[in-house]
Amino acid sequence: MVNEVSEGHPMLAGANADAEPRVFESLRKRPRPRAERYEIGRSLRKEVPRRTLGDWKVDSDSRDPIALIERSHEGRVPGLVPVRVARMAASPYGFLRGSAVVMADDVAGLPSTGITPVVCGDAHLGNVGFYASPERDLVLDLNDFDEAHPGAWEWDLRRLVASTWVAGRETGASEDKCRDAVLTCARAYRDELRHLAQEPLFARSFERIDMRSIEKHGTESSLSKEPGAGGQAGA
Structure with a gap:
């Protein structure tokens, strides 16, 4: 479950780095929207x-x-x-x-x-x-x-x-x-x-x-x- 939720998220263990590469290395690159990241967090609570x-x-x-x-x-x-x-x-x-x-x-x-x-x-x-x-x-x-x-x-x-x-x-x-x-x-x-x-x-x-x-x-x-x-x- 965690790996499914975390796919593409570089701060989560087991994340697929190719889906969202080095997104936090530069202020010029936009991460996932906050609402989407909050939903990831809520999904992790179930696990x-x-x-x-x-x-x-x-x-x-x-x-x-x-x-x-x-x-x-x-x-x-x-x-x-x-x-x-x-x-x-x-x-x-x-x-x-x-x-x-x-x-x-x-x-x-x-x-x-x-x-x-x-x-x-x-x-x-x-x-x-x-x-x-x-x-x-x-x-x-x-x-x-x-x-x-x-x-x-x-x-x-x-x-x-x-x-x-x-x-x-x-x-x-x-x-x-x-x-x-x-x-x-x-x-x-x-x-x-x-x-x-x-x-x-x-x-x-x-x-x-x-x-x-x-x-x-x-x-x-x-x-x-x-x-x-x-x-x-x-x-």
Whole structure:
């Protein structure tokens, strides 16, 4: 079903590249109309309902996280490997942050829509932070793209919300608050994608979240006390 729906769509796994070649390589080439792309998305829901994205079962017979972590150490500076392991052993959040390979192995076999953009590959909460833009404005953005690779968009979202829950536990938040934070994160992700889907392709490159927008839309009063609030450069 997915392959039938995705025929000719270059962002879908198994797509027929000859049907719509290199359509996103140039702003001079028109992609499929939005209405048609929305219909493709709705068709994918029939094959991969949203409720199935919450299912996860550990295959304890074949799962070997230690072996995966040891493999991920290959090519690293030997003297820094013990430092990395010590940081991972310090807390559940530290382990989650340093074990992207384990989570990738966990989610690789889970249901996904087959839409395969270039994903961050390590979109945990610790890789989101404040940075100074070239204009010296303080912006909120994602960093650390050394694991970036074509993959399911669901992988990044799963890592982001999982790290949000684990980080909440580490800071002493209740399970209810962790759940609320995860649901808020997922809703915000959905709403932003809906917004970007309506924007022209070129305009999406200029979307950004700065301190002014956070101060305006944030619900926490403590945000106004952050350095750089009100649009001042903070780095």
